[in-house]
């Protein structure tokens with residue numbers, strides 16, 4: 001049984017920053033994440049994209065932001081249970097929550113902070129036969145590092161911003177060949193990105209295959225080709241080292257949906273006083289929560305984490321006085 005003061009579900013930017021703010025109040029934290037690495041969306045979806053609205057960083061790569069947060073929280077020695085999904089919650093007779101993961105790891109804490117973002121990451125997968133046989137052998141649902149595709153023949157599917165942006169990026173001297181397949185002739189993405197893709201197609205720098213869907217995958221032990229079917233002109237094969245269907249992530253709350261919390265459109269309702277849910281002792285911060293005026297931005301999640309830990313402290317130590325001390329005065333005194 002792992003015991004801590006605040007058990008954080010989700011090691012995205014907001015979960016990570018909670019460790020820092022809690023640490024300043026001498027509260028210990030442990031984080032659970034179903035992904036094998038911390039950073040949430042920043043690490044999993046867009047580690048190489050620059051973010052421009054983190055205070056004092058005119059520009060920072062999302063992956064770099066995760067590294068900086070890990071450095072900032074290091075003095076507070078957080079524990080991590082990575083690659084495991086928080087599944088069940090119950091209370092023991094000492095008013096502590098027990099959270100058990102899909103692998104049976106048990107955690108015990110008086111306070112729970114749900115920082116589960118979009119929920120468990122579940123990419124929308126196309127209904128293609130034998131697809132699972134090629135996953136991580138040429139079929140990927142997220143582009144983590146564009147360098148992985150250097151000199152390769154890449155087929156991207158999708159009509160949204162991710163598909164358009166990565167097509168443009170990989171066509172700029174990274175991949176040997178880029179083919180964008182979309183089932184319609186119009187795109188949902190930003191008009192500027194659509195225009196860039198059209199210009200690249202006209203210049204012969206990418207293959208644009210519209211009104212088509214990938215219907216088959218093939219290869220010996222790894223992906224070597226995809227089959228595309230046109231609405232009217234039948235099927236053809238495209239030689240490919242990689243196929244990246246970018247159909248988005250389905251927002252699934254996952255097991256948390258069964259924790260008796262007030263849910264509104266896949267988000268957890270909270271009181272903006274302290275970001276507590278309808279269950280006392282369970283808080284929700286970052287992208288996972290909702291309240292009037294909510295903005296799904298990292299900056300807002302940091303603010304929520306800061307207020308949340310103040311309330312958590314009072315819950316854990318109802319008789320202690322809490323005085324706000326500046327870090328410039330008090331410094332950052334980590335745990336031994």
Ligand SMILES: Cc1cc2nc3c(=O)[nH]c(=O)nc-3n(C[C@H](O)[C@H](O)[C@H](O)COP(=O)(O)OP(=O)(O)OC[C@H]3O[C@@H](n4cnc5c(N)ncnc54)[C@H](O)[C@@H]3O)c2cc1C
Nearest residue numbers: 010012013014033034040041085086116117119286287298
């Ligand atoms: C392409 C893109 C660009 C963006 N650009 C910006 C930007 O410029 N500025 C900005 O402020 N924001 C931006 N965002 C949004 C920003 O990334 C999110 O606001 C931020 O990641 C939310 O952080 P979070 O910690 O709440 O959740 P997340 O980053 O979503 O992390 C949540 C974590 O919880 C885990 N989890 C969920 N359920 C469970 C469970 N049951 N058990 C265990 N683990 C679980 C997930 O695996 C995940 O790692 C962008 C998002 C995208 C996709």
